[in-house]
Amino acid sequence: MKDGTRASMGAERGARRGGSEAAEVAGTVLEELPSLLYRVRLDSGHTVAAAATGRHGMDFLRLLPGSRVRLRLSPRDATRARIVGRLEQ
Secondary structure, eight states, rough: OOOOOOOHHHHHHHHOOOOOOOEEEEEEEEEEEETEEEEETTTOOOOOEEEEEEHHHTTTTTOOOOEEEEEEEOOSSSEEEEEEEEEOO
């Protein structure tokens, strides 16, 4: 932060974050939990807690056990994910 402007502060903050991208995987909904959370089994066999986001969260679309979904895994916690879409069966 040489000149103290907001632009330089944002650039430095972005550089510190690192470039860890979230991986997208597919899975099957096992059960519905409170607060738009779902227990999902990934195709690799692992189980994660996933939150419904975007259209699924805003419109309260129902994801039933057995629904195939596309997930974005959290780069910080391997047991958490976001549901970003539904897959056709």
